[in-house]
Amino acid sequence: MRKIIIGVILAIIVALILAFTFNLPAKLLTTEKSYTEELTLRAENGDADAQYKLAELTRDHKESIRLLKLSAEGGNASAQYKLAFLYEQGSSVEYNLQEAIRLYHLAAKQGVTEAKLQLAYWYLAGEGVEQNIDTAVSYLREACDDGSIFGCESYKRWNTSMFK
Structure with a gap:
C-alpha cells in the first residue's frame, strides 16, 4: 500500500514539473471569454467557421441568426444546412422554401x-x-x-x- 501512495505522489510531482516546464497552467487558464474574443476577431475578418462557432455560442438570438447567415454565405456547410432547416421550418426566420432548397444544394455539394x-x-x-x-x-x-x-x-x- 505504501508503494502505491509513494507512486501516486511521484506521479503528481512529475506532472507538476512538466506542467510548469511547458507553461501549461497559463494555457489551462485561458478563459471562455478569451476564446470568444478570438472567435469574434476571426469572425469579423470573414472567417466562416468562426462565424458558425460564434452563432452556436451566442445567447443573443438575432445575433446568432446574423452570424449563421454570414457563415452560410461564406461557405460553411454546417451553417448552410442549419440555416436551410430553419428556413424550411420557418423557425427563427421567415419560412422560405426556395431559400432552404438553395442552401440545401450548397451544403449537399460540400458533402x-x-x-x-x-x-x-x-x-x-x-x-x-x-x-x-x-x-x-x-x-x-x-x-x-x-x-x-x-x-x-x-x-x-x-x-x-x-x-x-
Missing part, C-alpha cells in the same frame, strides 16, 4: 448527407422544385454512398420503383 436526404425528399414531393424522381434517386444514392442507412434503404426502394 452534407442530411442535405442530400432533404433534397431527395423535395424532388420526390415536387415541392419547391419540379418533381424529378431521377434527381431524387441520385441524391439518395449519394446519401447511401455517404453511409446513410436511410439513404440506402430509400435508394433501393426508389431505384426499383415502378415510378421511374
